[in-house]
Each structure stands twice: as structure tokens, then as C-alpha cells.
Amino acid sequence: MSATMPGRLDRFDKATPWHLRDNQAPVEEEVTAFDLEVTGAIPPELKGRFLRNGANPQTGWSLHWFVGDGMVHGIELEDGKANWYRNRYVKTPMLANPGVDRTELALNTETFEFDLNVSAANTHVIEHAGRILALEEGSFPYELTPELDTVGAYTFDGKLTTAMTAHPKICPETGELLFFGMSYGIEAPFYTYYRVAADGTLVQATQIDVNGPSMSHDFAASRNHVIAMDLPVVFNLELAMQGGMPFRWEPEYGARMGVLPREGGEGDVQWFEIEDCFVFHTLNAHDDGDEVVVRGCRVPEMWVEGSEISMDAPANPEDAPRLYEWRLNRATGAVSEQLLDDRSSEFPRVPDADAGFDGRYGYTMNILQKDGAGEVVKYDFANGAARSSHVFPAGHAVGEPIFVPAAGATNPDDGYIMSIVHDAPEDSSYFAILDASNIEADPVATVKLPQRVPSGFHGSWVADAE
Numbered sequence: 001m002s003a004t005m006p007g008r009l010d011r012f013d014k015a016t017p018w019h020l021r022d023n024q025a026p027v028e029e030e031v032t033a034f035d036l037e038v039t040g041a042i043p044p045e046l047k048g049r050f051l052r053n054g055a056n057p058q059t060g061w062s063l064h065w066f067v068g069d070g071m072v073h074g075i076e077l078e079d080g081k082a083n084w085y086r087n088r089y090v091k092t093p094m095l096a097n098p099g100v101d102r103t104e105l106a107l108n109t110e111t112f113e114f115d116l117n118v119s120a121a122n123t124h125v126i127e128h129a130g131r132i133l134a135l136e137e138g139s140f141p142y143e144l145t146p147e148l149d150t151v152g153a154y155t156f157d158g159k160l161t162t163a164m165t166a167h168p169k170i171c172p173e174t175g176e177l178l179f180f181g182m183s184y185g186i187e188a189p190f191y192t193y194y195r196v197a198a199d200g201t202l203v204q205a206t207q208i209d210v211n212g213p214s215m216s217h218d219f220a221a222s223r224n225h226v227i228a229m230d231l232p233v234v235f236n237l238e239l240a241m242q243g244g245m246p247f248r249w250e251p252e253y254g255a256r257m258g259v260l261p262r263e264g265g266e267g268d269v270q271w272f273e274i275e276d277c278f279v280f281h282t283l284n285a286h287d288d289g290d291e292v293v294v295r296g297c298r299v300p301e302m303w304v305e306g307s308e309i310s311m312d313a314p315a316n317p318e319d320a321p322r323l324y325e326w327r328l329n330r331a332t333g334a335v336s337e338q339l340l341d342d343r344s345s346e347f348p349r350v351p352d353a354d355a356g357f358d359g360r361y362g363y364t365m366n367i368l369q370k371d372g373a374g375e376v377v378k379y380d381f382a383n384g385a386a387r388s389s390h391v392f393p394a395g396h397a398v399g400e401p402i403f404v405p406a407a408g409a410t411n412p413d414d415g416y417i418m419s420i421v422h423d424a425p426e427d428s429s430y431f432a433i434l435d436a437s438n439i440e441a442d443p444v445a446t447v448k449l450p451q452r453v454p455s456g457f458h459g460s461w462v463a464d465a466e
Contacts, residue, residue, distance in 0.1 A: 008060030019055075019065030019309075023397065023422045023455045026056040026068065030089065033450035036075070036082035040445035042433065043416065045407035046077045048463040049146065050418050050431065052399065053125045053134055054456020058089065059098050064245045065309060067102065069095050070122030070134055072148050073420065073453050075431050078464075082431070082447040090121035090134045090142050091150035103240050112237075114184070116140045116163055117153045123166035124458040128177045129200030132462065135166040137182060137217060146462075156202040162192050166458070167281070169221040172353045174198060178221050178262070180228065184213050184235040184246070191216065193226060193260065207266055208258060215247045215278075220285035220294045221262070223356045227285055227294055227328075228258040228269070231278050233303055245307035251276055259292050259328055272328045272335045278302045280321070283348035286358040290331040297346050297364070298324035320344035323364065323379065340385040345377050347400040347458070351415065360412045361436075363401040365419070372424055374398030376417055378439045390417075390439045392432075395424035397455065403436060404461045413437045416444065418461060420453050429453040 009016040011025035018024065055068030062068040070090040076083040089095055093105055093115075106118035119139030126133055133141040133154060141164050143151040154160075162181030169178045175198025183190050190213045195204035208228055210216075213235035220227040232253035240246035255276045258269045282296035299321050302309075314320055323340040345364035353359075360382045366375035371394040380386040392398055398421050405415040417434040431447040 019068075020057075020061065023424065023452065024065065026058070026060060026071075026454055027087070027451060028060075029451070030087055031085070031451050033085045034083065036085055036450070037448040038080075038082055038445055039448070040433075040443060042077055042080045042082065042445045042447075043406065044080045046404065046416070046433075047079070048077060048461060050075045050077070050402070050459065050461055051125045051132070051148075052420060052453075052456055052459030053090075053122055054454060055120065055122045056089070056454060058095060061099075064307060066122075066245060067120055068122060070120050070136065070142075071456075072125050072134060072144065073456070073459075074148050075447060075449075085447075085449055086148050087451075087453070088144075088148035088150075090119075090144070092119045092121050092142060092153075093117060094120055107240075114138075119153070122457065124460075126168065126170070126460050127462040128168075128170060128196070129198065131200065135164060135168070137166045138163050138184065140164060156196065156200070159202040159205070160194070161205070164194075165216070165219065167218040169219075169226075169355055170352065171221070171223070172355055172357075173223065176262075178226055180208075180216065180219055180226075182213065182216050184240075190214075191228060191230075193228070195262065204263065206260070206264070208260065208269055209266060210258075211253060214253065217280050218282050218296070220282040220296070221356050222285040222287045222292055224262055224287050225285070225292050226260050226262055227282075227292060228260065229279055230258065230271075231255050232276055233278050245303070247303055247307060249278075249301050249304040251301070257294065257326065257328060259330060270330060270333075272326075272333070274326060274335055275337060276301065277324075279324075281346065281348055283323070283362045283364075284350045284355065284357075284359065286356065288327075288358065290329050292328045292330065293358075294326045294328065295340070295348075295362070296324060297321040297348055317342075317344065321346045323348070323385065341377075341379070341387060343387075349401055349403060351403040351405065351412070353405065354412070361403075363403060363417060363436075365398050365401055371395070372397060374421060376401045376419065376434065376439065378413075378436070388439050390434050390441075392421060397422045397424065398432070399456060400458055402459060402461050404463075411437065420449070420456075421446075422453065422455065427452060 056071035057068035121134040124135040143154040177196035189207040215233040374392040
């Protein structure tokens with residue numbers, strides 16, 4: 001069947017679904033613009049591309065925020081200038097078949113196997129081993145050129161046999177790419193952990209026995225371990241046949257985290273029962289003696305009756321995502337959990353150099369300001385997760401914060417925070433660069449973008465090769 005498509009809706013009409021309203025609404029054109037207008041001074045050491053992915057349904061309609069066609073936005077910086085802006089669709093079978101339900105395209109109704117080339121490719125974009133990959137957890141990754149043209153689905157020379165998470169981790173010490181793949185079907189194995197060498201060779205695929213096809217959007221990795229999350233949001237094939245998001249909250253499923261040595265086998269997983277919750281995104285993990293410490297943005301439950309999602313403030317503030325910490329003791333099997341911040345935040349990131357290590361700082365965005373003012377939050381874990389922030393003007397909504405180190409950095413926060421900001425009063429967008437060591441200060445520089453950039457998901461800074 002084809003998805004019901006009412007056409008393009010009025011993005012300012014409050015009756016329009018949240019994910020198609022205001023700045024969530026898609027843009028219609030692929031644009032290329034050069035020599036962008038800069039206010040302030042772009043640090044000259046910033047040479048590369050800021051890339052960010054998001055859902056942008058080409059028909060103007062989608063059943064859910066998470067299923068729109070992937071569109072990557074890019075800004076190239078060099079020698080204190082903003083050379084260009086581009087936005088390009090990721091060319092997938094879904095884009096080639098507008099309005100056709102994903103399940104119809106992907107599901108073999110005789111074998112109940114999914115064609116993993118069918119993808120929205122709309123969630124994240126990373127660079128590893130010289131390849132730029134657009135990611136979405138239900139499919140193979142899609143390779144892009146530096147100019148954001150689509151090369152095609154990528155399977156690590158045919159060694160990838162499952163979908164790939166949208167949230168892989170890159171070890172700053174070894175250069176390894178760590179990720180997992182979920183198989184949302186009716187038979188095990190549901191979860192496979194992969195390790196890719198720095199040169200891009202897939203060298204490990206380990207099946208992990210989880211309780212069922214739970215939704216694992218993210219995981220965590222320390223220097224020595226990977227941490228799988230087996231949480232009570234579970235795939236439902238009947239819902240998948242109806243279109244939309246095929247997941248529901250099932251508290252009887254239970255909640256646990258599994259710790260696996262990075263090069264370990266299936267029998268090496270140690271499971272830890274935790275309080276029921278869901279975690280879309282982890283901040284980081286590190287080893288602390290016998291303990292593996294995991295930090296992430298936790299909600300107590302989600303999708304109990306439906307799969308609607310928005311960034312509007314919930315009626316109960318405790319239902320919003322908040323920064324949390326789990327300590328998993330491998331020697332005793334004990335678990336300790338604590339709330340690190342009682343205020344909401346999401347889209348957590350750490351400096352790439354701290355991934356898997358006990359870095360001092362982490363960054364998130366606050367999405368629930370009453371006046372629409374975006375906030376980039378900086379946490380200092382050497383001081384009890386002390387919070388400082390940069391608050392943008394009213395109506396200026398910020399996206400995920402990406403840290404980029406400064407040249408000659410001597411302190412862990414010597415660097416810059418990059419993000420795309422939507423100016424609702426002007427209905428325009430700009431690229432902001434903040435001083436991470438002085439987060440409350442005015443932006444170091446802003447770059448005016450040639451069109452509105454819809455609220456999106458995740459991205460990366462891809463530095464030029466030295």
C-alpha cells in the first residue's frame with residue numbers, strides 16, 4: 001500500500017502534525033551557495049566541512065518525524081571563510097519511490113526478510129577511513145562524496161549483513177569504528193556487534209543474545225568495553241505492516257545493559273538489570289577500575305500508547321530526557337544509578353578525543369525553553385556535572401552541539417562548539433560557532449545560510465586531511 005499523502009500542509013497551522021510544522025517542515029529545494037556572509041571571525045584553523053543529517057520528506061508528508069527522506073546539509077570552512085553551503089537528498093530506493101510505504105518496498109512477505117538497501121538514510125552522517133556515511137538504524141549505510149552526492153549503499157566489502165546503527169563510535173586511540181546492527185524481525189539473532197579497523201576493514205562480527213527485537217537506537221563504548229542496551233521499547237511486526245513507527249513500550253520486557261570486552265565473544269557479555277527506562281542517546285562511557293560508567297539522556301518510559309514524538313515540554317517535567325549516570329560493577333554485578341541534572345537536555349556529545357575515556361566536559365542542547373530560546377549546555381564532570389550554558393535569543397532554536405578542538409589546545413575545552421540555529425522571528429537559519437571555553441559569551445562567528453534549515457538530527461565535523 002502507499003502512505004496517505006494529503007500534500008504539503010500549512011507549516012504554521014497548529015493542526016498540522018508537529019513533525020511537519022514550523023521549522024520541522026521540509027524544504028523543497030536542493031541549494032548550492034558560495035561565499036557565505038560571515039559575522040565575526042571564523043577561526044582560521046577550522047578547515048573542513050560541518051555536515052548534518054535530518055528528515056526531509058520530498059512529498060511534504062510523512063507519517064512520523066523519523067521516517068522522512070534523508071537530507072544532508074553541509075557548510076565548508078577554510079581560511080576564515082565560509083566557502084559554500086549545500087543541501088542534498090541521499091538517493092535511496094525510498095526517495096525513488098515517493099509515497100510508497102517503506103515496508104512495502106523492503107519486506108519480503110514470503111521470507112519476512114527486509115531489503116537493507118531500502119533506507120531513509122536520515123539520522124546521522126560520519127566520516128571514517130576516508131568515507132562519508134549517511135546512517136539510519138534500519139538499513140545499510142549510504143556513502144556520500146565530499147560534495148554530498150550519493151555514491152550508494154555501503155556494506156564494508158559485503159561483510160555487513162545487518163542494518164547499521166546511526167550512532168557508531170570511533171576510538172580516538174585505535175581509530176576503530178565500533179557499531180552494532182539490529183534485525184527487526186521475528187527470529188534471532190537480533191543484535192550483532194561489529195568492529196572495523198582504522199583502515200575501514202570489518203574485522204569482527206559478534207552476535208549478542210538479547211531478549212527480542214527491542215529498539216536499540218544507541219549504545220556506548222569505553223576504551224576496553226562496549227555496552228549494549230536492551231530496553232523495553234519493542235518492535236511490532238503488525239504495526240510495521242500498518243506503516244509509521246512499529247515500536248511500543250513493553251514494561252514486562254525488562255531493561256538491562258550488557259558489557260562486552262571490545263574484542264570479546266558472545267559468551268563474554270555480562271548483563272546488568274537497570275530500572276525501566278529508554279535512552280535514545282548516550283553521552284559517553286569510560287572504565288573506572290571494576291566499574292564501567294555510562295552517561296546518557298534517560299526517559300522513564302515512552303511510546304506507551306502510540307509512537308508520537310515532539311520536542312514540546314511534557315506535562316510532567318520528569319518525563320523529559322535528562323542526563324543520567326549508570327555505574328556497572330563487573331566484579332560484584334552491582335548497579336548504581338543517579339540523575340545528574342534535573343533539567344531537560346538531549347543530543348549529548350563529547351569531544352571526539354574523549355570518546356571512551358573519562359573526559360572532563362560534555363555538551364547537550366536544551367529543547368524545552370518556553371520562549372523558544374535554544375540553549376547549549378556544558379557539563380563539567382570534574383565538578384559534579386556542574387552546568388553552564390549559552391542561551392540564544394528568544395525564538396532561536398539550536399541543534400546538536402559539535403565540539404571541534406582549537407589549534408594548539410592545552411585545556412580540554414579549548415575549542416569551538418558548532419551548530420545550526422533557526423531564527424523563528426526571521427524564519428531563517430544560521431551557523432553558529434561558540435567558544436567552548438567561554439560558553440556564555442557571544443558567538444565567535446555566525447554564518448548566514450541561504451535558506452531555512454529544518455530541525456534535524458545528528459552530524460559531524462569532517463576536518464580536511466593534513
